[in-house]
Amino acid sequence: MHFFEQIAKNDVFIVGLIAWFIAQALKVIHSLITDKKLNLYRFVGSGGMPSSHSSLVMGLSTAVGIKSGWDSADYAIALSFALIIMYDASGVRRAVGKQAIILNKIIEDRHHHKPIGEQRLKELIGHTPVEVFAGALLGIIVANLLI
Known part of the structure; x- marks a missing residue:
């Protein structure tokens, strides 16, 4: 088989x-x-x-x-x-998702001043x-x- x-x-x-x-x-x-x-x-x-x-x-x-x-x-x-x-x-995966939210906010704020060429990170990774x-x-x- x-x-x-x-x-x-x-x-x-x-x-x-x-x-x-x-x-x-x-x-x-x-x-x-x-x-x-x-x-x-x-x-x-x-x-x-x-x-x-x-x-x-x-x-x-x-x-x-x-x-x-x-x-x-x-x-x-x-x-x-x-x-x-x-x-x-x-x-661990939930913490990574929370960090991604914060990093995406930093990237978004940076984009308003100067492009940094970073893509948004995946935020929905872990679970409650x-x-x-x-x-x-x-x-x-x-x-x-x-x-």
Whole structure:
């Protein structure tokens, strides 16, 4: 059996992909409701509600727990990496987004005096704790529905 055929039959991986896909689709819907315009970039962009990173990793770790047991080494590894990714999404990446806002303001202010040739930095990078929690909950729900 070829690699891609094996991956397509890996239900744990499929759970993660489906959780990610649903989270990304929800970002488009959330943006449509809050901004009153269709922004398809939200489907591939990072940041926003819910966290697709959290959805994917909690979907994966929950599926591993269901299949391998909550006391298995596989689940411990999957959950540990999920927690690190979610911490990073709401901590480090969120701080980077806040720094980008400040730097963009500096660049904008500088442009009024003298062009500096810098492009705006991406500001929507990390997540609030609520966005991370919502994404994690989505991943858990998807895994419980599909496994």
